[in-house]
Amino acid sequence: MPLLLNEEYFKGVLVQRDIDLLSHEAAHRWWGGGLVQTATLKDRWLSEGFAQYSSLLYVGHSLGRERMLEKLRENVQGYLGLDPSEDVPMNSGQWGGSAVDILYHKGSYVLHMLRFVLGDDLFFDTMRAFAQEHYNGLASIDDFQDVAERVGGEDLDWFFDEWIRGTGVPSYRVQDFYMVGDNGAWSAKVRAFQDSTFDMPVEVTFLTEGGDMTGRMRVDSTVSEHIFPLGSRPLSFSFDQDDWILKRDLVYQFPIKSLQAEPSDGGILLSWEKSEGG
Template sequence: MRLQGLRPLQLGRFSTVRGGGRAWSVAVLTLATSVAACAPDGPPSVSSPSTATALSTTATSPTTTSTATGTTGSSTTAAATSTSTTTVALERSTSVGDRRYPSLGTAGIDVESYDVELEIDPDRRLLAGTVTVTGTFTAATDQLSFDLDGPEVRSATVDDATVEVRVDGSDLIVALDDPGSPGERFVAAFEIVTAVDSGPSFGPDAGIFASQGGLWSVNEPDGVSTWMPVNDHPTDKAVWTFRLTVPTGFEAIANGALVDIVADDGATTWVWHQDELMASYLVLLLVDDYDLVDDGAIEVGGATVELRHVVRSDRRDDLDRYLDITRRQLEFFTALFGPYPFDRYGLAIADSQPGLAMETQGLPLFSSTDLDGTLGPLQHLLLAHELAHQWFGNAVSPATWDDIWLNEGFATYAQMLWFDEVGLSTLESEAELALRTLPDDGWPLSAPTDLFGTVSYNGGAVALHALRLVVGDEAFFATLRAWVLEHDDAAASTDDFQRTAERVSGRDLDEFFETWVHAPDGPPDAFPVVSATEDG
């Protein structure tokens, strides 16, 4: 996520600001125009949630019953028993067990699709409607749990039956009269009302924000749960449909293909369908006066990619400056990373916070202040970084938020590659500069103190450049292509990446990863020196 600028890639200064009980990072680009990038960050050290062990009890009633054994950690276990000798352990999960964000997600379910039907009043900053979640149980349980931090739930149903819900902290919990079994499907629907905070700035919290004339969103890492129920962790990707009704004169934008526009008395419903699996943090929601621009298609990597852009109507001419470079970058990165992983790509140029860009799937978000019709180092950086994320972060998402370098380090290295390609700098000088200016603390790369800080971005890029020097160009880019191919539509970890790199390169990389990725004090002060015979 987000730009992390240098000279043009070097951080001018870096600080941590505390607010709202959470930390967020601020980076200022040392460019002709200073641009800040910020992102919420979780606690630097949180113990993994515990899971209770299963009970074995004897029920006295001939009917199936369930008994909770406790509330410690992310998951409790109950025993459902009958007069038979069979005892079924029921899980009650409210977390996937992510060390950095222990309250996010829920184990025991696999969400297949979200149908988000909302009426949006941008003037009153209200969202109201129904969110329908379809999925499958992966463990026996007598409850459903979703992340929810703010919205009011007016009513709920599970499989068309009305149910009671309760909110416990940031968890929306639905008790099930009939426990779900592994492989069994469920359909849960929630009628919700959400009020958007009046503050316009993205800061300590992600979610939906107000612009001068509408609404915009950045949802990494946990913003979607601030406006709808969701299994808000990248390990549970799903298909999404958005049915967004806004007053006439507004456009409502989301991910995927625009499949319908329905005009009614004083309102218009915009229907978007994202049929490629998407993590919740990659959701885009925009409401304002937008032009939708069809720029045809491009043939890259043996596939056709549709080019569909969105730009504020009063900034329509600014988009033209970026149409050609978008095509060139798609061709460049496809040659290096393998086929572009989605059916479509475009730029969303919005009245959003300056200095903030987000890799929302297939349609990354940029501020109209940054993509202002000029094409300098800042614009090259932003466009390259967010496009690279479509492979690294979107197609392959982090298995835990500690694995964020697999997103940000890869995208930062990609922007270095692009700067080298267009002559704005050289890869070697940018990599050396990034290495020399890494911070002394905040390590290791595999579990950084600041999620969206210099360690994740520049430290990740430095590790990749070191890996390239060790295994050679051919094996390095083959590793990147294999990484996407093997883990597309899924989430993967640092250990997974090491296994891919070892398999492709034919090398034991334990020492390399201990030195460049897992070292608690950061990497060495110099890149590996590899002889011509060692260089693959």
């Protein structure tokens, strides 16, 4: 007896459950099973990570960006739950065991981070150039890095060393200090702590009385600081609000636990540090 599916059922049930698998396998027409073949077993990220991120891009196209980000976060939880002894570099050549969580889910998140580092235009230009230059041929991770560096116009050893050739993810603790000058202009100092020394640009968003303001800071050591000019009084701030960076934990330290007033160029700078748990 045939099963009749109406359009609402198809979009609501089948798409939610099966679109990931179908779009992932379709993406292998480009990555790892069609246009671009992986040179060695150590290059499987170019197949599985690329197909998985292509699948997520299709989710974003068909169901919206928020659903794509939800799937990205959901999928990577298995990787974040691995025992440290199971975590291996993306180019280890290992297959089975933790490989799905590493190559597929961490792998797709790494591409998402590269997109953030390069920006949308240069990222998608990189993907197109890589597919065109290795059309019907073999490619390695080093080949992809070469294309990304040439198209992006910057050295990316730091990125590939951390996320492809290395293991682990950062955890962050962040504090913000607000200051106002004698001209009434506000600024914020954001301080980020990590136990490791992952090097990543991070987006910081402030809600102020004059509207939203977004900037970037480089977090590349155990303690990193950056001062953002705000213009008007800040109300709140977010560190990596859109989850561009794969991380294990993010802890905000507040509310006020100390207040300081310092003379500065004929005015007074007010700053306060927020304590954890507020």
